[in-house]
Amino acid sequence: xxxxxxxxxxxxxxxxxxxxxxxxxxxxxxxxxxxxxxxxxxxxxxxxxxxxxxxxxxxxxxxxxxxxxxxxxxxxxxxxxxxxxxxxxxxxxxxxxxxxxxxxxxxxxxxxxxxxxxxxxxxxxxxxxxxxxxxxxxxxxxxxxxxxxxxxxxxxxxxxxxxxxxxxxxxxxxx
Numbered sequence: 001x002x003x004x005x006x007x008x009x010x011x012x013x014x015x016x017x018x019x020x021x022x023x024x025x026x027x028x029x030x031x032x033x034x035x036x037x038x039x040x041x042x043x044x045x046x047x048x049x050x051x052x053x054x055x056x057x058x059x060x061x062x063x064x065x066x067x068x069x070x071x072x073x074x075x076x077x078x079x080x081x082x083x084x085x086x087x088x089x090x091x092x093x094x095x096x097x098x099x100x101x102x103x104x105x106x107x108x109x110x111x112x113x114x115x116x117x118x119x120x121x122x123x124x125x126x127x128x129x130x131x132x133x134x135x136x137x138x139x140x141x142x143x144x145x146x147x148x149x150x151x152x153x154x155x156x157x158x159x160x161x162x163x164x165x166x167x168x169x170x171x172x173x174x175x
Contacts, residue, residue, distance in 0.1 A: 004089045005119040005175055011092030015149030017169040019092075024174040026058035029116065033059055036114045036170040037079050044069050046082040046106030049097065051116055055174070056083065069102070080106030080166075084117040085144060086135055087173075090125045093148040094171060095139075107147065113166040115147075119175035 009019045022032040037043055043064045048056040059065070059081060066073050082103060086095040094115050096107045107113050123129055126146065129139040150169045 002119060002122075002175070004122045004124060005173060007089040008087050008092055008122050009173060011090065012087075012094075012149070012169075012171055013092070015092045017092065017149045017171055019171045019173055022172045022174050024052075024055060024118070026054050029055045029172065029174070030058040030062070032172050033081060033114055033116075034062060036172065037062065037064060037081075037112070040064055040079040040112060042066055042069075042073065042077040043079045043081060044074065044077045044102055044106045044110060046080060046102045047100030048083045049100065050083045050085055050121065051118065051174075055116070069105075074105050074109065077105075077110055079112040079114060080110035081114045081116070082107045084115050084121065084171075085139070085142065086129055087117045087122040087171075088124075088126050088129070088146065089122050091146075091148050093126070093146045094169075095129060096145050096147060098143045098145055107145070108166070111167045112170065113147070113150075113168070114170045114172065116172045116174060119173055 012019045022028050084094040085097045150166050
């Protein structure tokens with residue numbers, strides 16, 4: 001495991017995310033997503049831009065998957081799967097591109113967010129996302145959301161999870 005991937009995993013776990021190390025093979029990715037989604041009844045699959053297509057296609061036969069969800073199904077779905085643009089080691093954050101079909105729904109609206117992150121797409125600090133020499137400079141041309149652990153707030157008393165997004169964040173770190 002690379003030093004950045006190790007730092008990322010430690011910091012993501014400290015932020016209350018679950019991090020699972022997964023081999024980048026279709027069967028390993030599918031099996032890990034299946035385990036992560038245990039107990040869910042419906043899964044929404046966001047768009048994929050950052051993983052090899054064979055890894056993403058392996059998710060298409062998950063038993064709870066809604067292939068083309070309607071609005072009513074989206075409002076009741078309990079898991080979303082997305083591919084991460086990048087990870088940030090210093091905070092354990094995943095960086096998701098907003099805009100592609102179902103990206104926001106899969107990553108921000110479901111009680112469980114499962115995100116697939118390739119270890120080679122981890123940068124050291126948030127500012128590195130915008131370095132034109134890293135990740136092909138693509139972050140300079142995208143609408144990004146950084147997600148650090150499950151949604152939580154303590155604005156009006158004790159810590160409450162899932163107020164503004166997923167209650168649980170499960171990261172499949174592909175290395």
